[in-house]
Structure formats: C-alpha cells, structure tokens
Amino acid sequence: MTREELYRIAETWFQQQNWKPFKFQKETWKAFLQGKHGLLNAPTGSGKTYALWFPIVLNYIKKNPDYKTKHKKGLKAVWITPLRALSEEIRQSAERVTIDLDTQMTVGIRTGDTSAKARLAMKKQMPDLLITTPESLQLLLASKGYDKIFKDCTAIVVDEWHELLGTKRGVQMELAISRLKSISKQLRIWGISATIGNLDQARNVLLGPQTKALENSVMIKANVKKKITVKSIIPKKMETFPWRGHLGLRLLEDVIPIIKNSKTTLLFTNTRSQCEIWFQKILEKHPELAGEIAMHHGSINKETRSWVEQAIRNESLKAVVCTSSLDLGVDFAPVETVVQIGGPKGVARFLQRAGRSGHRPGKESVIYFMPTHAIELIEASALQKAVKQNTVEDRIPYLNSWDVLLQYMTTLAISDGFYPDEIYKEVSQTFCYQTLTKDQWQWLLNFLVMGSQSLQSYDEYKKLTIEEDGKFKVNDRGVAMRHRFQIGTIVGDTNLTVRYQKGGYIGSIEEFFISKLNRGDVFTFAGRNLEFIRIKGMQVHVRNSTKKTNRISSWMGSRLTLSAQMSELLRVELYSSYNDKKDQSKEIRSLAHIFERQRRESIVPKPNEFLIETFKTREGYHHIFYPFEGRFVHEAMGSLLGYRISLLSPITFSLAFNDYGFELLSDKPINMQQVIDNDLFTTDYLLDDLQKSLNATEMARRKFRDIAIISGMVFTGYPNKAIKMKHLQSNSQLLFEVFRDYEPENLLFQQAFTETFQHQLEEGRLRLSMLRIATQEIVWKQCQKATPFSFPLITDRLSREKLSSEKWEDRIKRMAALLMKK
Template identity: 55%
Template sequence: MNSVGSQLIEKWFSQKDWEPFDYQHEVWNVVLEGKNGLLNAPTGSGKTFALFMPTLIKWIDEHPETYKELADNGLKLLWITPLRALAKDIEQALQRVLDEMEIPWSVARRTGDVSTKKKQQLKKQMPEVLITTPESMHILMAQKKYPRYFEDLGTVIIDEWHELLGSKRGTQTELALSRLKHLKDDLQIWGISATIGNLQEALDVLLGSDADKEDAVIIKANVEKKLEVHSVLPDDVEKFPWSGHLGTRLLHKVIPIIENSRSTLIFTNTRSQSEVWFQKLLDAKPDLAGSIALHHGSLSKKIRNWVEESLHEDMLKAVVCTSSLDLGVDFAPVETVVQVGSPKGVARFLQRAGRSGHQPGSTSRIYFVPTNALELIEAAALKSAAHSKTTMESRDPILKPYDVLIQYIVTLGISDGFKPDELFREIKSTFAYQTLNEKEWNWILDFLITGGKSLTRYDEYSKVVEEDGLYKVKDTRIIRRHRMSIGTIASDTMMKVKYLKGASLGGIEEWFITKMNPGDTFWFAGRALELVRIKDMTAYVRRANTSKAKVPSWMGGRMSLSSNMSALLRHKLHEAIDGTTDDIELKTIQPILDVQQDWSSLPDEDELLIEKTYSNEGCHVFIYPFEGRYVHEGMSALLAYRISKIIPITFSIAMNDYGFELLSDKEIPIEEALKNDLFSDTDLVKDIFSSLNDTEIAKHRFREICQISGLIFQGFPGQKKASRHLQMSSGLFFDVFDEYEPDNLLLQQAYDEVLSYQLDEVRLRKALKRIQNQEINFKYPERFTPFAFPIMVDRLRERLSSEKLVDRIQKMQVQLEKHV
C-alpha cells in the first residue's frame, strides 16, 4: 500500500499520534482488492476507520491532483446502522476526518430524527457519505426515480450487523441490499459485527445466496481489549431471595462508583427499571441533580439528543439508560459502566462493558449490580466468560417473513414499479428468501393485486395494478399510508406525553395510560407527573410534587437467559457443589446454597431437580431446568397438558429463568407422569399447541404481522388509532382467514412465529433431549426452598400491589427463616 491515498491516510494517523492496527491495514488491502466481507472487531478498536478509509484511499488515488477541490460527487458510501444515536456519532467522526484532510465531501444522516427540510435537500443533492437506518433506506426506495440516488455508489457498510441479524430489520436490510446489487453490479458490501457464535452464517446472510464465496472474507481484529469486571456484593444475603428489590438496596455502593468515575453509564434491562433507578439515585444523593440524566427509547427526540450531546461534552456524571445506548456510540468521557440486573447473555454484557474506555488501548470497566441474590451466580458466570474464549451466543437469521416481503413489494410498487419475474429472481438472491417458491410468490402477488381469496371484494386491499408488464401502486391514499408505515418495529400504540403548555416528553404505551384517571400521578422522563386529561392520543400532564407515583411499564420488557448463559450457569452450580470455586460471588451466596442443599438439593450438570411440596394453596411442583424464561414458558405448559391427560386437573403456572412452578388444588401425579415419558420431544409441536390457547397467542403475533404487511393502518400523526381498535381489526382478519382461507401465508406465519420466537421451539426441543439424558433428582421438601421462593413471588406479583407484595414476602421470609 504505497499509493498516494494510502500515504495520506498514514500521515493523518501519525499527525494524531496514532498508528493503524494490523487488522486495519488488512481491511484496507482486501477492500481495495474489491472483496466483500465481515469485520469482527471489539468496541473501541477503530473499526469505523478500518472501513471508511478504503473509500478515501480509492478516491484520492483516482484524483491525486484534484481530491481537495472536487465537491458534489454523488453518493459514494452508504452506511446503514440500527441506531439513530449511532448515526449521529458516525456522522461527526467521519466529517472530522474529511475536514482534517481537507477533502470537500459532505456526510449526512437520513434517519427519523432528521428534519423534513434536510430530507428534501438530500433529494436534490446526495452527500458523498450517507448514514441511514434500514427503515429510512426503504423510505428512500419508495421515492420516484430513486435509482438516481445510487448512480455513483461504490460501497455499502452495515454497522452492528449482529444487532440486525435475527430480526425483521435484518431482513429489511437484506432486501435493500438485493435491490442495490441489482442497480449496481460492482457494489461492495461490508458488515461490522461484534463477536457472535455464527460469524460465517452472519456473512452468508449479509452477502446473499448468490454471493461469490471466493470474494468474501471474515477479518478478525487482533486487538486485545482490556476489561475489568467487578460485582457489587451485598453485605449480607437473604436466604430466601426474590427478584427486583436488591438492586436499589445496593445504591449506597453504586454512588461511590459514580463519584470516582469521570462519567458512568448505568444500564438497566427495562425502561421501567431505568425510571426507578434515576429517581432512587436522586433521592439517595440530591446533589446529583443536574449532573445525571435518563435515556431510553420512549423519551422525546429532544431529550435524547440533549443527553447524548451532554455526554459527549463531558457535562454529565452519569446516565441511567437502556439498550438505547447499547451499541457503538463513542462517548469518550465514559470511564465506567454499571449493569443493573443480569443482561442474560454474554454478548450483551460485553457490548455494554465496551461503552466505557471506548478508545483503542483504554480499559473497559463494568460493575454488575444484582437485583436478586441468585443473580450472583450469573455474575460469576459472566466474569468467567469475559476473561475466557467462551463461545458467544449465535444470532439465528429469520427465514421467509412474508409480512416484510409484502411491505417491500408495495414500497417498490409506489416508486417506479417492478416486473414480477425479475423481482422474484432478485428476492431469491437473499438468504432470507432463497427457498421462496413460485406457489408462495404467486400467492403474494395475488394477495397484493386482488386482496386474495378473502378480501377480493374490498378495493382498498387491491393495492397493485399492472401497466404494460410493470406492476405499480397508483392509489394516492394507499401510497400515503404506506410511506407512513414503512418499518418492522411494531409495538403497542404509543400515547404522546405533553405538558399542558405543549413541551413533549416522549411516549407511553396506551394500555398503561388508559388505566389512569385525571389526578393520578406517574413517573416519566425522570420526573413525577400528574395526568390532567387525555385527548387525541395525547396525555396532557403537569409536574407533581409527590414521592409516590406509579412507574410505567412497557410490553415485552423482560429478557430471557441465553442458551450460552444457561450452560455457564449450570457449570457454576457444578463448581459450587464440587467445592472448586474461587468466585467471591458464589462464596457470598453460600448461605443460600447451604439452605438449598440442606432442605432439598443443589442440582449438578447431569441432574434435573424436581421438588414437590404442599401449602394452604395446594400441591406445588417446582422444576429447575435453568433454561430461561421463554423455554420454561413452553415447557411448563407442555408438562401441564401431558399431566392433565393422566387425570383432569388445572394448574396455575409461574416461572423465572431458573425454573417453573405447577400449582394445583389437587394432588399432582408428577411421579406417574415421569414414568410416561413426561419430557419426551415426540409430538412436541402438536402437544405445545394443544397445551396453549394457540389461537389467542397467534392472534397476538398476527397483529404485528398485520401492521408490517399493511393490512391495518395505525393512523396518521395526531390521528393514531386506539390499541383496542387495532387489535379488533387484526383479530377480525385472523378469524376470517382462519375460517375461509386457512392456507393464508400470513396466518401460517403467525403460528410459525409463536413456535420460533415466543416458545423457542428449537431450544425447547434441545432442552428436552438434554433432560432425557439427565438423572431426575426428586425431592419432597417440607417447605419452600431458596430456589422455589423467587418463582412463587413472581406468581404473587401478578395479583398483589407492590406494598401488599412486600408485606406478604416479608411475612413468608420470617416464617421460613425460623426453620433455618
């Protein structure tokens, strides 16, 4: 690499007292050779420069005399990122390089945060570098004559590809890439990914099924990132722990961490938890007011932007946040990360740790704060994984989501139209749709042209018309609605939260607000608010002077243990049983483990522990597979169904990441059920659907499918439809298809998604096979054990208020402690 361009890049590095890493040189070489690929590099190792510089080297080499003069050159580099906050950060970093090298290129963002005026300017003149999201990329493709935007495009970079992979946003990205490849034969595609368990598959998905494997490479950065992992330990532990309350009791240990760091990110797993922690920190140390902030996805763009800018400018001592700041945003002042509660996966934990010490050579520092004493087992597992070459979790790609495909076809229909045969071949070149057959394709086309068998009488569902072999969408109402609905992130209907005087704070899900009356108070955006009135899907509020208010909750907030974490957890328990552990975390909870062993048993890696006990409520059976909440949801329903085939019996079911409870007012014949192959994976799918109200669960999934595919419309801004109306509409479609068109592909997709995502059928099957090879360790404890206690509390949580729950738990703990 002795070209003019490469020499100038080396000079720029040396002027900043930096030296390019070997892997950066390797990336520059293979990109300049014309190869496609995937860069696997840790956070804060210079991966942005690894993939930006080849474009500059090539440009300078092509224009060695005039590269400082040529402006308005058309779009050269497209950078797709999953996070808007990340887009802004990348824009600033790339523009800084260009300015310092006196290259008159412009870098711009096209995301939901960018003004309409700016978006109109982009239509007239594209920058040389455009940073966008998958949704905004599809919005671009919905414009008339959109191919002109990409006439000069040479390279596409997909940032944080591991975050998009395995989601419908990833499928959106695949489709966008297939279209760009169709427009530009010589397009280069590169992804940037953190370490995941299936990097080769991640590359295959990125490049599509038609990619030349010889021209594709994976480059792993050989940059050792220094990492410190600490656990915040309680001074004493309750022998009967329960979820959620311990974290804030450790506040007095978290505050010194904040005080001793330049800036700290405090990650919580849910938006509700972030609101609680922000308030508790202020209560515990009022002089933090003004120097700490809150950041989550439901806050307004204005608030989020202010927080991000304040972090960059070193104005904040701490920010309580969620996954909204998970990805590679470079906040140089951040020296420390605090993780509240288990992140449930090794990759997520390391990703969050990497938000600190973000510069090459710096040390990342993370503190684990348990919200439940038993989470210290997970803390020990994460610490071991962080310092070893543990295999990271895989991100399995989604296959054939018909709703995303239908949305994409309409997007092309409202821009310049499409030819079905050409488009079919193009779509099959993606990894997601490589097995799409002609029968499915013809069904989708018929659905869009006529509305399909069930909706053929209704003109609004006949969206696509043919004109001289070109298929287009002509109805201006359909076009306007579609452009407003592009995207695959479906959530419950959000209500805006505004002050009476008009300032916007963000949005809360409708189901939470509609349970409140005027005068009720709730925490949001880090402040106590009083609901004044609800009008036009907006909750108008005023500041409230109270320390007691409801904390909003959002649907889908709970995460489940990853399969890797599940295995690591079981191994840590084995070490505790074996007495081979040096982990301070396990030693801290030894009193809990001692009671568990004394009253029941500590299950080893080759054992499944089952406990059967009795109370005034009836017969309790606790089973501990340690497979995570989602697997336990399916497994508990499956076992309940199989037991009910032995005798007529009904159950209450509760679960956490470690196990689940079956409760009945009748004797549970678990012993007989075990003799009848209770954990068999034979007829698994049939039994799962028999065990659940599969129609109602599928209906819930179907609402999201309806939104993405355009069957239902959420409404224009300021005229959003109520959540119950959307549910009624999607439910009506579901019933009609179920009765009159059972082969409807969208209906089939709903049932498939229940199995794949909600019940994690593949992992459930693996768990059942593992259990079949384990020894059943059956115990009859006289009372609830430390492992059983938190599961039982989760069941009580569903029907008791917070105050009543705490009171009930304390009484139960006192009773159990008497027997220790």
C-alpha cells in the same frame, strides 16, 4: 494514485492524531480498495468506524485525482445504523476524515429525527455520504427515480450488523442490498459486527448465499487485546431467602462510591421502568447528585437524549442511568466505569455494555455486576468465565418473512414499479428467501393485485395494477401515501406523546400504561413526577407534581430471557458449588450459606440431575421444576407439562416462571411419581401437544396482528390520528379468522404459527432442553416449605398478582421470617 500512496495518506492522518492504525484497519482498507466485500469483526471501541470511512474516502480520491478543485456531487456511500442515536457520532467521524483530507465531500443524516426541511433538501441534492437507518433506506427506495440516486453509490456499510441479524429489520436490509447490487455494479457491501458467535453465517446473510458478492468477500477479525474486568458487588449481608428485585435497591449505597470515584459512570438497566426507578431512588437518597446525574432511554425525547450524550463527552455528568439505548457504538471517551444492574441475560449484551467503559483501543474496560437477587450472583460468575473464554451467542436469521417481502414489493411498486422476473431473481438470492418457489412468488403477486383468494371481493386489498408491459405498479395515491406512513417492521403498542399542558414535549409512552390512569393520578416518567390531566388526540397532557408516587411508567415487551449460551454457562456455574472452595469463584463462595440451606431442604442439582420440588402453603400445592433454560422456554415447558399432566387426571394449574424454573400451582397435589413414570418430558408429539397446551391459535392470532400491519393489510393510521391498538387487534383478528376458515394455506396465516413456535416459544431450544432432561436422573424432593431456589419464583408471582390487600413487600418479609423458623 497507487494504493500505496493512498495508504500513506491514511497513515499520515493517523500519525497526526498520535495514533497508529491497527492491522485489521489496514487489512480492511486493502480489501475494500481491491473491490472486495466483507464482514469486519472488531470489539467496541477499537476504531472500526475509521476502518471503513477511510477506504470509502480514499476510493473517491483514487477515482478523482483533481478532487481538491473539482467535485462531482451525488451519493457515493450509505452507512446504515440500527439506532438513530448513533448517527451524530458516525457523522462526526466521517466529517473528520473528509475535512482533514481536504475533500469537498458532504455528509448527511436521514433518520426519523430528520426535519422535513432537511429531507426536502436531500431530495434536491443528496449528500456524498449518507447515514441512515433500515426504515429510512426503504423510504428512499419508495421515491420515484431512486435508481438515479444510487447508481453511482460505491459502498453500503451496515453497522452493528449483529443487532439487525435475526430481526425483521435485518430482513429489510437483505432486500434493500439485493436491489442496490443490481442498480450499482460497483457497489461494495460491508458489515461491521462486534459481538456475535455465528460470524460465517452472518456474512452469508449480509451478502446472500451462493452469490458473486460472497465469493469475492473477506472476513476480517481484529486481534485487538481488550482487557475487560468484571467486578461483582457482593452484599455484606445476604438473606438466605433472597426475593426477586429485593437486593437491587438494597445495594444502592454500594453503587454511590463507584459513581463518586469515577469521572463518568453508566448504570445499565434491562428495562425502561427499572431505569426510571433507579434514577428516582438515587436522587431521593442522594439529592446532592442533582444536576450531575441524568437518565437515557428510547422513550425520552431526542433533545434530552442528545443533551445527555453531549454532557457525557463534556464530563459534566457523573452518572447516567440508561437502557440498551446506550449499548451501541456511541463514542464516549470519558466514561470510566459501567455498572450492570441485574443479569443482562446474554453474554453479547454484557460485553457490549462493558465496552462502553474505556471506549478506546488498548484501554481497560471495567464493569461492575450488581445482582438484584442473590441467585443472580451465579449469573455473575458465569459471565466472568464467558469474558475469559470470549463466549458469545449466535444470532438466528429469519427465513421466509412473507410480511416483510410484501411490504418491500409494495415499496418498489409505489416508486417506479417492478418487473416480477427481475425482482424474483434478486430476492431469491437473499438468505431469508433462498427457498422461495415460483408458486410462492406467484401467490405473493396475486395477493397484492387481487387481495388473496378469500378477499378478492374487497377492493381495499387490491393494491397493485399490472401495466401493459408487465410492470407491477401502484397507481392509487391513497395506497402510496398510507404505505409510506407505515414503512418499517417494528410493531408495538401505540405510542402517545407526553406534553405539558402548555405544550412542552417530554417524550413518548405506550397506550396500555396511560389507559390505566385516571385524571389526577401521578406517575414518574423521564425522571419527573407528572400529574395526568387528559388524553387529547394522540397526546398525553400532564403537569409537574410534587406528590410522591410509586407508579413508574412501564412498557410492554420489556422482559429479557436467558440466551441458550448463558443458560448453559449458568448451569455449569451452579454445578461448581460441589467443587473444592479453592476451585470456586468468589461469587459461588459467597452463596455457600444459601446452597447449604437449599441442600438441607432439598438439593442443589448436579450435572446428571433434574430437580423437582413440591410443598404446600396456604395458597395451594406448589410443584416447581428447574431446567435453568430461560423464561421463554419455561413458559412453553410449563404449559406443555401442565397439559400432559391434565390428561392423566383432571386438574387446574396457574403457571409462574422465571429464568431458573417454573411453578405449577394447584388446589390439589399432583401424583409426581406418575409424571415421572409416564415420561412426560418426552419430545414425542411435542408440536401437537404444545399447540393444545398453549392455545397456540390465540398466540398466533396476536402474532398475526404484527404480520398484518407489516404486510399492509391493516393500516395503523395517519400521524396524530393513530388507530387504537384494540381496534388494530380486532381488525387483524377478523382477517385471521377468515383465513383460518376459508384459506388455511394463506402464507401470512401460516407465518403467524411459524413465528409463534420458532421465535416466541423457541420450540427448537425447548426440544433440545427436553432431550437433555431425558438423559438426567429426575430427583423429586417433597419439601416442607419453600426453598431458597423456589423463593424468587414465588415472590415474582406475588409481585405481579394482587392476591391480598397486604403490601407484597411486607407479605414477603413475613413469609421469609416464617420460613427461617426451625
């Protein structure tokens, strides 16, 4: 069958659906059938799934002319999804193609939600088309005879590649692809990405730099006109001193008409805690919406999430309050409107969420931006510009993740074993390990066989043996079993399952939250008020409660930071407050009275100015700096500056920071002129001072816990018998101290510091922001009291610190009233 005949099959199918294939879809079909690899860049809701399922099926038809009567079973394509929630939608799309084209191809899903029975069936007979996650793919590579499973595989598609790039799960994919390329010579490698800035680099990471796959690849960009309309919800009354989170729920009544006037609305929050709060408050104020509103986030059980997704499709829900669990490619045709609650902190995330509305080619996406405090309206204005300019962030890939590589090597060793020279050649062609030296490779091999230099006396760290023919293999069943339980690179707090006393499963929650509860305490989770009874094993036993509570379940690591692109856009919008009103956005115009008050007390900085404010309250001396670079950079910069100031004269600070600036609070004033004169914002000795200022060793020690778990040095426990996080921390801490004292050249020990500076503290971005400040005029304003810009920062700290028995909301209202007095 010729390619033209194959294209006609696809186009006929589209005609039957009353659709017309886009140019990018046809280009993808052509490139795939020509045997090329590639990266497809297309917006959410443009039909990118069909751009790749079709050529996969058409290629099968081409190779099997009698496909309608004869069918050769076996795995032919693997579709990788970063979220399990997406797998059902992807399966439905695949089956629609395979069934309508009258093939006998089967479609299967293998994720963490797949039952043991279904996995066993796959072990006997793999489906033709498999939808899976990076972790589940690694488990397949840990199966004996995995090469036979993949030898006839013609395609691997990595969906939502931008979500994996710049994460250790992305590194997992790089390694898996390097292996599959060697097993299947006919393998075509494709990535799909909706929103990403560094597209060329993304393709290099996916295919491997300087590889034949990269040479024989294409970049296909969809020129699909997607209209995105951003509507800011500007409060009718806005206080001059808007505190953090205060405006959020105040605007609840502005959201209700949006919900009622749309078939279905998604309300996106940035954290699971915020999701729980909004769901509860909407129902409290509007009980008539009970049964028409639901909640969706990653800690709610699968059955509930699946029910919510189906209810959206059926148009039986008016609204869903959700988190990033609904960010990506799930196909929700009926969704008309999206509401973003609070700044999304990144352009790509905002565009992704906007794309959930009008999730069809050619349909307009409508997204409302609802600020949680007034200053976030500057973010809203910046996002308006970003949408028009189609500005999106880069995703920075990992380099030399030794923990992921050690895990991968162990994975290969527990299946069929591996020969070092063969795997070294494959691994060194990946982006992450392109600088891997023979010495480093030998160190990794020695580590797995002998347990590294300082651990050679302990048999538990000797995992691999070398067989007579030079193959590296795991022959210990216990090592193999523990490794399979621990495959994966997402490390967080220990999760406990939440169940009713009589056994009904509700979801999962992190240990750190539950550890603070006493028997009888009531908390909100999954939209229900639950009374805590006990922890038994790894289960939290609860019962429903009618008591009201302000205790909302919360999760660690839930705070987002402004991206570099978003920070720059934010500063540009801030500077626009000096423009003529006709050249300002409506959001900036709505903040005119706040800017006026800010200028009365201090200044609104211009592009060539860097603002420092100081004032005194009963809490002490406040010193506030405004880089507008995001909370992670501000945490590092605040610690660095505090350390350098303490070298001039002994002083103790407490540090607070948000996305706009940071505060150094002390019991005595700083000589700010001395700070300016001594050039404390210099990048000279930056790394050395940063290490001293932040107690980088302690931060690296905590980072090492994750590295020790991923690399397999520390075992997290068996199902329902997980080891507590404090024990994992102490176990990894002992190893960290051994390496620090006796083996500082240990690659994993060094990796802990590298990741601390590059990923947690964003040292590169910190350096660039300090270089920018060095070119600006430092303006120091000695204020009489808190300014509108400083108020969210101070109240954010008060909401987290329990400085008095007075309710913090009442205290902040009183502070605002005092500040407004002339």
